[in-house]
Amino acid sequence: MTARALEANGIATVVIGSALDIVEHCGVPRYLHNDIPLGNPLGHPYNTDEQLDTVRQALSLLSSSAEPVVRKTAMKWHNGESWRGNYLKVDDSNREALKLAGVENRRRRREQIEKGEKR
Amino acid sequence: MPDPVRYMQRTREYYFAQGFDKAYKWAQHDDIPWQPLQKPLSQSTVAFITTAVPDGTIAKLSRSATSLSIGELPIEFRTDELSWDKEATHMDDVNSFIPMQAMRTLAEEGIIGQLAPRFHFVPTDYSQRNTNEIDAPKILEACLQDEVDVAILVPL
Numbered sequence: 001m002t003a004r005a006l007e008a009n010g011i012a013t014v015v016i017g018s019a020l021d022i023v024e025h026c027g028v029p030r031y032l033h034n035d036i037p038l039g040n041p042l043g044h045p046y047n048t049d050e051q052l053d054t055v056r057q058a059l060s061l062l063s064s065s066a067e068p069v070v071r072k073t074a075m076k077w078h079n080g081e082s083w084r085g086n087y088l089k090v091d092d093s094n095r096e097a098l099k100l101a102g103v104e105n106r107r108r109r110r111e112q113i114e115k116g117e118k119r
Numbered sequence: 120m121p122d123p124v125r126y127m128q129r130t131r132e133y134y135f136a137q138g139f140d141k142a143y144k145w146a147q148h149d150d151i152p153w154q155p156l157q158k159p160l161s162q163s164t165v166a167f168i169t170t171a172v173p174d175g176t177i178a179k180l181s182r183s184a185t186s187l188s189i190g191e192l193p194i195e196f197r198t199d200e201l202s203w204d205k206e207a208t209h210m211d212d213v214n215s216f217i218p219m220q221a222m223r224t225l226a227e228e229g230i231i232g233q234l235a236p237r238f239h240f241v242p243t244d245y246s247q248r249n250t251n252e253i254d255a256p257k258i259l260e261a262c263l264q265d266e267v268d269v270a271i272l273v274p275l
Contacts, residue, residue: 005255039203045212102137
């Protein structure tokens with residue numbers, strides 16, 4: 001939404017991320033997608049060359065495209081694909097724990113509200 | 120090539136399992152605003168925008184958009200409350216989510232003109248209204264003040 005506001009007011013933008021469905025749902029002018037676990041959108045931790053290449057590719061979308069563009073890079077996660085199925089998994093092994101986590105989340109939120117935390 | 124993870128569906132199911140009964144509605148737009156480059160990248164002033172929290176002492180519900188001097192770039196950002204894959208990876212390397220080091224290199228190479236004097240934090244907020252009516256206009260104003268031509272957004 002921030003990219004959209006900038007773009008509508010004269011500032012060209014490019015988004016780099018790892019959540020393709022969310023960014024496509026929102027609709028942004030230029031998006032570079034690294035299909036790796038959420039947390040390191042620029043590339044693997046401590047891989048400076050990869051991170052630099054990501055930013056280089058993102059900037060290239062600004063000069064190479066004359067219309068909205070989504071580009072998927074060839075980046076692959078270093079130790080396989082199992083992360084895809086594990087992230088936010090819900091099954092019998094964690095259902096009870098998730099219920100308890102939800103109770104705790106709501107308690108913490110109430111606590112912040114009671115302390116007067118707000119915008 | 121494997122299919123991309125369907126994060127929206129996964130997140131809905133996860134929070135339902137936690138007992139939240141109202142599904143989050145992600146922003147959706149059919150139109151896409153489009154601003155072409157006004158000048159070559161090599162002459163452009165470039166800023167970056169992150170959702171990683173530069174000041175972790177502010178409570179989550181009270182965070183709002185902030186613009187800080189690039190000279191004040193924190194060594195660490197607060198990320199523990201954000202949604203990322205805490206099993207598969209870590210966020211100990213700031214450069215895996217903050218593009219400052221890469222941007223400095225690209226400025227030295229002459230690929231981009233210069234770095235904007237400030238970078239920007241936008242909180243991930245349940246309220247799209249807060250983002251649209253408070254945060255995005257604040258960032259826009261700061262970027263216009265800094266005469267930013269190009270913004271790189273790296274949401275987590």
